[in-house]
Amino acid sequence: MTNIDKPKMKAVIDIGTNSCRLFIAHIEDGKIINKILKIMEITRLGQDVDKTRILREDAMVRTIETLKFFRKKIDEYGVEDIKVTATSATRDSKNREEFISRVKVETNFEIHCITGEEEGKLSFSGAVSEFSEKIMVFDIGGGSTEFILGDKNNIEYIESFNVGAVRVGEKFFKEKNNLLDGKLWVRETLKKLSKYKDKSFELVGVAGTVTTHVSVLLEMEEYDTDRVHMYRLTKEDILKNLDKFLSRSLEERKKIIGLHPKRAEVIIPGTYILLWIMEILKRDEIIVSESDILEGMMMDVQ
Secondary structure: OOOOOOOEEEEEEEEOOOEEEEEEEEEEOOEEEEEEEEEEEEOOOOOOHHHHOOOOHHHHHHHHHHHHHHHHHHHHHOOOEEEEEEOHHHHHOOOHHHHHHHHHHHHOOOEEEOOHHHHHHHHHHHHHOOOOOOEEEEEEOOOOEEEEEEOOOOEEEEEEEOOOHHHHHHHHHOOOOOHHHHHHHHHHHOHHHHHHOOOOOEEEEEOHHHHHHHHHHOOOOOOOHHHHOOEEEEHHHHHHHHHHHHOOOHHHHOOOOOOOHHHOOOHHHHHHHHHHHHHHOOOOEEEEEOOOHHHHHHHOOO
16 A cells, blocks of 8 residues: 555544543544544633633643643654644633643644534534434533534534533532522523424434443443443433432542543533433433544544
């Protein structure tokens, strides 16, 4: 095989509100043909952004250190095609240009700060390849949640809401447990979704909140992508996990098998958001997909 015939290697990075993720793969004709490496680090870039609209210095430093580590991995594999996106925390912050500039200087990454709609489209394109029927994909992030309804040929509805596990946690759970206020706020913010409650589609969840529920439910000592992907997670499963989370202190939650210690603080608000979404849409079950914005970025070859 000549160099011309070799599949193209690509690296994509998703800088989220709570986590920062790297994915390296071979692509050919816009399709992923070989997954090489996936890494996730909890950086909490969006800490306090909902309140201050400012990226904290310590949060920027944590994230940049992670990006330096990602740069080393990318260079080890000799990847030249690199795409880096930043989402809710960065786009909501007043000092995002400072952060983007510092990342460029310290890592030589060019950050594309994308809109909620762009984020949703990428997540949908990553997930929809697994389905022949109509689906609604939702992505509970740290600062926002995206909803996309459609199939392989068409997107009927797409919207990003400023509802996320970090944002809701800081608003309603940080100082005291305002569960009722949180529920009312989330349901009011997401009220547009109620018109889809009687529509026919599979509800598909992507990203950390839903994947964590599977790993906790199955008590995974080591995270297993293959077991998580396409798992059918029921409301009963989620409530079982929620009882486990609520019965433990923060330090005790960090020791739960299947729960990343750095997700222990945001998993309870994330779980409530998940349950409230299912209530609004009248669903008792979701399909969990491991294909999300990273796969969407990887296949976006334009």
